[in-house]
Amino acid sequence: MDDIEAFWERAQQHAQLATLSSYMGESVLATLRPPAWAFGATPEQADELLGLVLDGSKTATASALWDYEAEGEDLPVAGTLGIVVDSSGTPRALVVTTDVRTVPFDEVDEDHAHAEGEGDRTLAYWRRVHEEFFTEHAGHDKxxxxxxxxxLERFRVLHAESSDAD
Structure with missing residues (x-):
């Protein structure tokens, strides 16, 4: 069993996902492992942003809609589960998306910027670092x-684990 599968089994038990009843028997949440992914585009960003999730500062994230379109990926929806990994690929947190909305970059509000937990948590900081990120790491040609x-995605941590380095 790989690390992500083992983490998923522990997380299901901790978050009591396997105990949710379903009309047809075992809950689908107990049978389908969610995707594993890291925040950011670099190993440093993955670890920094994961740290903010684990300490409770980061409860939101933002992505370019154009990246989803370029990759042919579906947008997240409320109730989507994800396993967040660190820069080494070690699973560290099981999160659930609680809200998703799409807005123009220049209409992102102070509340969302604060929920992202980065820097001084202001809208001005959010706009500066996200303009830089979306410029440098675009997965599209626009x-x-x-x-x-x-x-804009809001999420909640259902289960987290420390690493040996913590």
Whole structure:
């Protein structure tokens, strides 16, 4: 059994996902392992942002809608589970998406910027670092635009584990 599968088994028990009843028997939450992914685009970002999730500062994230479209990926929806890994690929947190909305970059509000937990948690800081991120790490060919559609996602940690390095 790999690390992610073992983490998933522990997380299901801790978050009591396997005990949720389903009309057809075992809950689908107990049978389908969610995708594993890391925040950011670099190992340093993955660990920094994961640290903010684990300490409770980060309860939201933002992605370029154009990246989802370029990759042919579905947008997250409320209730989506995800396993967040660190830069080494070690699973560290099981999260559930609680809210998703898409707005133009220049209409992201102070509340969302604060929920992302980064820097001084202000909108000005959020706009500066996210413009830089969306410019440098675009997974599409449209570049950055102040009115580009941004997917704002809120999430909650259902289970977290420390690493040997913590």
């Amino acid at each position: 570049g950055f635009a102040s009115d580009m559609p941004v997917v």
